[in-house]
Amino acid sequence: MIDRDPFNTGLKAFLAASPSPYQAVTSMEAALSQAGFQALDEGDEWRLMPGQGYYVVRGGSSLIAFRVGLGDIVSQGVRMVGAHTDSPCLKVKPNPELTREGMLQLGVEVYGGALLAPWFDRDLSLAGRVYYRAPGESLPVSALLDFERPIALIPSLAIHLNREVNKGLEINAQLHLPPVIQQACDGFDFRDLLKDELSQQGYVVDQVVDYDLFFYDTQAPASVGLDESLLTSARLDNLLSCWTGLQALCQTTTDQTALLVCTDHEEVGSASAVGAEGPFLESVLRRLAGGETDYQRLIHHSLLISCDNAHAIHPNYRDRHDERHGPQLNAGPVIKVNANQRYASTSETSALFREYCREAGVPVQSFVVRSDMGCGSTIGPISSTQLGVRTVDVGAPQWAMHSIREVCGRDDAWYLARALEVFMQSREC
Known part of the structure; x- marks a missing residue:
């Protein structure tokens, strides 16, 4: 993984170049092509080579990129990271x-x-x-x-x-x-x-x-604070996660098959042909697996990390958080948990993510919404339900979610990318 400051420079450039989901996907296509990934068309027959990276775009606003591992994809499964390209x-x-x-x-x-x-x-x-x-x-x-x-x-x-x-x-x-x-x-x-x-x-x-x-x-992304410890921009939710997943995937060169899915329409429910509730991801996974039995085996051995930013505790509104679950900026990625399945994290998948963070040398936090407040959701429960795949919901902590100008810590996207890189190259999940 590249150092933090060049990573954040790239993140800010990506945010500035991606004012809509269409530009975001185009920016990711350019980065993938530069990293040696080859474009695929859903209307063509795919001839995939081990070790090679590929990407496919649907509707101009959703993208799936993957690198075919050198090992057996059916018995090893796929290390998947999910995010979304749209913002309010x-x-x-x-x-x-x-x-x-x-x-x-x-x-x-x-x-x-x-x-x-x-x-x-x-x-x-x-x-x-x-x-x-x-x-x-x-x-x-x-x-x-x-x-x-x-x-x-x-x-x-x-x-x-x-x-x-x-x-x-x-x-x-x-x-x-x-x-x-x-x-x-x-x-x-x-x-x-x-x-x-x-x-x-x-x-x-x-x-x-x-x-x-x-x-x-039109205000550009910026580093803010006397110590420049904050990063402000539009569309941090959730282009930050698209960027971190992309950087992790481009660093991945192992026996494992790793995949990044970035879909549109999460902010309006994901119910579209290009959204997480649509068939895009399942159709790609079925092509990777082959037959029905192999597809079911692949799903059994796979894990999805759903990445969508988390609510950092606000110093002026501390009472809006559970007193034991207030994520701090620059203190690492956040595991999001909800008893009513608004997040897809389980104790098993949360434990696995904690191990990836430990191996990457990255701190990790937890978020549970106050018991007297409603909870938002992500593509995690949708994808988990659609595919039957084990899933954990995580994200970088941020302030001002869904504002025209959002705030995150300078360390957290980089921390998350390091953990995702470990996950994408993990032998077991």
């Missing part, structure tokens, strides 16, 4: 143009369980995927689009017009969230704007047909 945000509606009080705005939907207040008074840009009609093409073709520059904002209402705002702000997503993009003008068409932007990037576009576009904060 504001998604542009199909007919978004709004003109109000002389200003041009875009209608948006709230994607996932976003903290909405931090979206106000930010310099926003747009990124995602666009489908367009090109000369000579019978069907629409796609392109990734990122405006990169600030093109919008959601201004707050002055405190003089809402004197009680600091006692609680009620945000109506329909009325209060449409970003302002410019002064109003006659004949504005959002698809024409997209066409012009694509043309400036070298695409030949007859007409924009459809799109998946998401607003994001």
